[in-house]
Amino acid sequence: xxxxxxxxxxxxxxxxxxxxxxxxxxxxxxxxxxxxxxxxxxxxxxxxxxxxxxxxxxxxxxxxxxxxxxxxxxxxxxxxxxxxxxxxxxxxxxxxxxxxxxxxxxxxxxxxxxxxxxxxxxxxxxxxxxxxxxxxxxxxxxxxxxxxxxxxxxxxxxxxxxxxxxxxxxxxxxxxxxxxxxxxxxxxxxxxxxxxxxxxxxxxxxxxxxxxxxxxxxxxxxxxxxxxxxxxxxxxxxxxxxxxxxxxxxxxxxxxxxxxxxxxxxxxxxxxxxxxxxxxxxxxxxxxxxxxxxxxxxxxxxxxxxxxxxxxxxxxxxxxxxxxxxxxxxxxxxxxxxxxxxxxxxxxxxxxxxxxxxxxxxxxxxxxxxxxxxxxxxxxxxxxxxxxxxxxxxxxxxxxxxxxxxxxxxxxxxxxxxxxxxxxxxxxxxxxxxxxxxxxxxxxxxxxxxxxxxxxxxxxxxxxxxxxxxxxxxxxxxxxxxxxxxxxxxxxxxxxxxxxxxxxxxxxxxxxxxxxxxxxxxxxxxxxxxxxxxxx
Numbered sequence: 001x002x003x004x005x006x007x008x009x010x011x012x013x014x015x016x017x018x019x020x021x022x023x024x025x026x027x028x029x030x031x032x033x034x035x036x037x038x039x040x041x042x043x044x045x046x047x048x049x050x051x052x053x054x055x056x057x058x059x060x061x062x063x064x065x066x067x068x069x070x071x072x073x074x075x076x077x078x079x080x081x082x083x084x085x086x087x088x089x090x091x092x093x094x095x096x097x098x099x100x101x102x103x104x105x106x107x108x109x110x111x112x113x114x115x116x117x118x119x120x121x122x123x124x125x126x127x128x129x130x131x132x133x134x135x136x137x138x139x140x141x142x143x144x145x146x147x148x149x150x151x152x153x154x155x156x157x158x159x160x161x162x163x164x165x166x167x168x169x170x171x172x173x174x175x176x177x178x179x180x181x182x183x184x185x186x187x188x189x190x191x192x193x194x195x196x197x198x199x200x201x202x203x204x205x206x207x208x209x210x211x212x213x214x215x216x217x218x219x220x221x222x223x224x225x226x227x228x229x230x231x232x233x234x235x236x237x238x239x240x241x242x243x244x245x246x247x248x249x250x251x252x253x254x255x256x257x258x259x260x261x262x263x264x265x266x267x268x269x270x271x272x273x274x275x276x277x278x279x280x281x282x283x284x285x286x287x288x289x290x291x292x293x294x295x296x297x298x299x300x301x302x303x304x305x306x307x308x309x310x311x312x313x314x315x316x317x318x319x320x321x322x323x324x325x326x327x328x329x330x331x332x333x334x335x336x337x338x339x340x341x342x343x344x345x346x347x348x349x350x351x352x353x354x355x356x357x358x359x360x361x362x363x364x365x366x367x368x369x370x371x372x373x374x375x376x377x378x379x380x381x382x383x384x385x386x387x388x389x390x391x392x393x394x395x396x397x398x399x400x401x402x403x404x405x406x407x408x409x410x411x412x413x414x415x416x417x418x419x420x421x422x423x424x425x426x427x428x429x430x431x432x433x434x435x436x437x438x439x440x441x442x443x444x445x446x447x448x449x450x451x452x453x454x455x456x457x458x459x460x461x462x463x464x465x466x467x468x469x470x471x472x473x474x475x476x477x478x479x480x481x482x483x484x485x486x487x488x489x490x491x492x493x494x495x496x497x498x499x500x501x502x503x504x505x506x507x508x509x510x511x512x513x514x515x516x517x518x519x520x521x522x523x524x525x526x527x528x529x530x531x532x533x534x535x536x
Contacts, residue, residue, distance in 0.1 A: 196307030247479030263318035270471035312362030313387040397461035
């Protein structure tokens, strides 16, 4: 006998229902994540399903859609024919206007006669009428002169267009925009120099002379009767070895007080050197103490203004950020970036009641007066290696890579490190163009290939420039060696000039209390420059 029990309920517990909901949500998340990784392109717009076949009025709707489409096409054809007819009428109107100048001239003569008659009829006893007539005549003369000047400008524009037939209007407007931005940057630079009590001239440690301009130094020294102070900041010192840093500090300190600085941490995978005590915190603290010492020595009732100038992308904004972070402020007081052109306007950052910093956009001063095409290409390549040109404005990166290879090939060690960065064997140049052979190898290693597997040398050159900018490729300019001049009259004059400069540098070092960092006793600047630098 079968036992009939109570039927089992199909209701599920709450915990099981929630379990099913969680599993469903997890499945949907997984599908969305997989869809993001799917390389196939899918439109976000939902596709129109169209009219269902079972819809009773489908044929009528399709007919209305076709009628509207046909009407739009006819309207477009009608507008095109009207525009063509208007273009055909223009020559006829120009031929009808040939005799217009003579008629207008006759009309002008009549107007002049009428004006003379009106002037004769003016009652001299009525001053308001005379004033009104004078105003009318001046207005007529102004309109005539304005029309003539407009015609002259149009003629000049047509002549210019005829003389430069290969010039693109977009390039012309770009040149005008570039020229206006350069003028604006020059204006900001002069404003910073005029309003600053101390000017920090930031240099790139890999090429200090390349990022240094004598014009800037002369402008600062001549401003305000020579009362302004100039300090050279040697930034990015972690990208050069201690011996090179030591040589540049000795060389630059013969002209102006120079402080080594690490304003920021290096980029990922950058090839850096360890300088022991010259850390980001230590160098920034030294610079801040020097500025505060100068502020206290002057005993002014206002805040000392410190202007930061230099080439694009040498680290001016990073210098300000590292100084603000020393006082517990924001570490991003000024926007920074790996590319040039981040700072485009004057920015004032107040550290405390006695010190404020002025950030300025980078300006490139022309280094030579040679205007040949080869010199322009070489100068552009030099600026690209100085990171002074934004990547979007680099039209041809090949000359910059050629210049980099020429510099690194002078040292077997540096050239071997360059090949190790990309894992390349020693280059065997099959022709007289080692740059192309090098870029072909880099393109194959980094996958910079065009359609058909052809190496893309332009993309490979851009990759090399980016690696150089981020410090993954090691390279630097060696400091000049000191040459002893013979004891002649010219040598004596140069020695006297160097002595005057040395006195100025020693006096400024005393104001900023750079004894420990300077290497001499009591900031006299006469001691051995290598005393402190040997500890790097």
